[in-house]
Amino acid sequence: MKPLNLPRKIPDFSALSFDIEDFFQVAAFENQCPVESWPRYECRVEANVEKLLELLEGHSTQATFFTLGWIAERYPQLVKRIVDSGHELASHGYNHQRINLLNQQQFRDDIRSSKLLLEELSGLRIDGYRAPSFSFTEQCPWITEELLEAGYLYSSSINPVPHDLYGYANAPRTPFLWPNGLLELPVTTYELLGKRIPCAGGGYFRLYPYLVFRHLMRKAIQQLQTPAIYYLHPWELDPLQPRIKGASLKSRFRHYINLSKTEQRLRQLLRDFNWVPIRQLQPVSETLYQRAD
Template identity: 55%
Template sequence: MRGAELREVAPADIRRVASGSDAASIVNALTIDVEDYFQVSALAPYIPRGQWDAMPCRVERNVDVILSLLAQTGSRATFFTLGWIAERYPAVVRRIVDAGHELASHGYGHQRASDQSPEHFLDDIRKAKTILEDLGGCAVVGYRAPSFSIGHRNLWALDCIQEAGYRYSSSIYPVKHDHYGMPDAPRFPFESRPGLTEIPITTTRAFGRNFPGGGGGFFRLLPYAASRWLIGRVNRIDRRPAIFYMHPWEVDPDQPRVTEADAKSRFRHYINLHRTVPRLRRLLTDFRWDRVDRVFLSNP
């Protein structure tokens, strides 16, 4: 299947911005991929997963920093949480749910979907859903693959996500990147399988290609004004809600350094960590934010 053949969700199927409404009234979706600094895919070659339990953990403290910023600005978000983290830090899961945020799944063990067999992948995403629903006491309907690792070569993963009972996925990034991407996928939510909505991270279109516009390393690398301009442009020109993503370790300048990592990965991981909190505060003030299910699903 070609990306261009994937059908965009019909306007009636998703909550659309009323035509003629002011761009400033658009509510965007904020997402946080809950994993620790030593689980990031780019650093994975330097930290065997057998050592995870021995690493100093920072995720609980970092999620608390984000929860407090969200509370201060009256914002809600979706937390795509690893089953591995939820099992070890159940209090984190409870704090997310108690504050009114959406608990969603980032799978169990943070292996790229593209590195797994369909059987292994299905087990991983089922296991995470069960753990999160038990600990959170709520239905978990959203899933995001580690490192946006669903593309042309493993579209079977969408069948697994549907089979595991999720209602939406946010795993395909319609950009060209050295680690992920499906540049010809639709830029806005589309039905990838019957009953399964794919919600791509925000991009902006210029010079005939898509540029990433929804957080990640670009939020730290480029000046804040770039993110504000990109999100504003999607709201104003495309008249669509944006979807933005970040990680708890991005608000933590004091995290232990993985000195063995290659220079490019270290640059991407450590650049401007001290700028994330003030930038996030501005982002939460300059735009309105809510959970993915409320922004994009017709019956959340």
């Protein structure tokens, strides 16, 4: 792992990203909602992404949309809407299956089929990838080679914290290059007394009081002197989504905590920070496009 030599100053912009999946596709419910059962559920992703797009338009903000192939195949007009709104389209894999549950061939098929589909639907080259549930771990050393061979230029798949479902706890906290040259952009963490505190979005955005979350993100930007990389899911803007039966108390807590507060918090976040899609980060974008030539 080779850290990038970033300028040592507080960055002016941070990266806003969204993982486009529906409420029944999350890792917390993978035992209750296996892939073969997905067609039985009410899809709410179109309405939730539309709400998200209108919210971003109202704040003159663009973002990166890591989109599932499963979603794109069923809602090609959603892909068109994202691209026509000026946002960056990137891959979230095809079936939102955690990488540690796939073998190398299954992973290869997943990342290539999703990239090909998104490129066909959008007419654009797909440069970025984010692993489902940040399941990029030390147990799968072939991930970076497969991504590079599939034509991806960067990954934002590392959440450098310990977690029971994901986490690459010993990975760098700032952008770095894997040994094969693939660019990695970990999501943001703040370090306090030797412990890494997640402050990149998702469930932590809903769990922490907003002022605490904002403080942690600002402190992380100052500490790392790199842009923050934030993520959220469209289902987190949907407090009326159907409840999944049979999930554990921990899974229900993680998924449903403070859903009713997400939209207002996101509106405030859009006002409190300056945001760009991942492709526009400097000097990360310089590294990315130098490799693209």
